[in-house]
Amino acid sequence: EDQVTQSPEALRLQEGESSSLNCSYTVSGLRGLFWYRQDPGKGPEFLFTLYSAGEEKEKERLKATLTKKESFLHITAPKPEDSATYLCAVQGGGATNKLIFGTGTLLAVQP
Amino acid sequence: DAGVIQSPRHEVTEMGQEVTLRCKPISGHNSLFWYRQTMMRGLELLIYFNNNVPIDDSGMPEDRFSAKMPNASFSTLKIQPSEPRDSAVYFCASSFQNSPLHFGNGTRLTVT
Numbered sequence: 001e002d003q004v005t006q007s008p009e010a011l012r013l014q015e016g017e018s019s020s021l022n023c024s025y026t027v028s029g030l031r032g033l034f035w036y037r038q039d040p041g042k043g044p045e046f047l048f049t050l051y052s053a054g055e056e057k058e059k060e061r062l063k064a065t066l067t068k069k070e071s072f073l074h075i076t077a078p079k080p081e082d083s084a085t086y087l088c089a090v091q092g093g094g095a096t097n098k099l100i101f102g103t104g105t106l107l108a109v110q111p
Numbered sequence: 112d113a114g115v116i117q118s119p120r121h122e123v124t125e126m127g128q129e130v131t132l133r134c135k136p137i138s139g140h141n142s143l144f145w146y147r148q149t150m151m152r153g154l155e156l157l158i159y160f161n162n163n164v165p166i167d168d169s170g171m172p173e174d175r176f177s178a179k180m181p182n183a184s185f186s187t188l189k190i191q192p193s194e195p196r197d198s199a200v201y202f203c204a205s206s207f208q209n210s211p212l213h214f215g216n217g218t219r220l221t222v223t
Binding site: 031032034036041042043044045046049087089096097098099100101102104 | 153
């Protein structure tokens, strides 16, 4: 069964204090690993898709990396507006394109 | 593009009542997904449609839940009868082929 585990559950950072969020996964035939950002009262917003081990994607202060067992979302010099819940999801093999989500990491960046 | 539109945004109902949640996907998207989000279990896939046909409903909790997609621009998720444990945020998402899912802003359901 496909499974996604995210850690930590919650993370509090000072503005400018870089850190990383972890997403460990088990899936039969990974077709894609996705990172989403979710703000309170809103739906998840797409950030990145990674397809193969070694791949990296960047967007502003965020960089996502992928290995065969896990993905990291690195946050460099975060700002208060980066505060949100970050969700990781995997798309497994087969004909379906459904996503299996982790429970997320709640990030709070204090000024 | 208005994105995925869900209604209502909030629904409060009493146990035993019927609840209908509505979703309008992004025009041109051919896959539609219903997810449920709770603090304990996170985002769980309930059902998804491809070209208006239900493909996987293995996440539907029980027979009290049903979903329809009568055309490419509309879907409903119905709970009858509702129970307090159904309280959650229900999200609809759509995508085109293998593109990333685009989510609506959800319906927060409270069953008292």
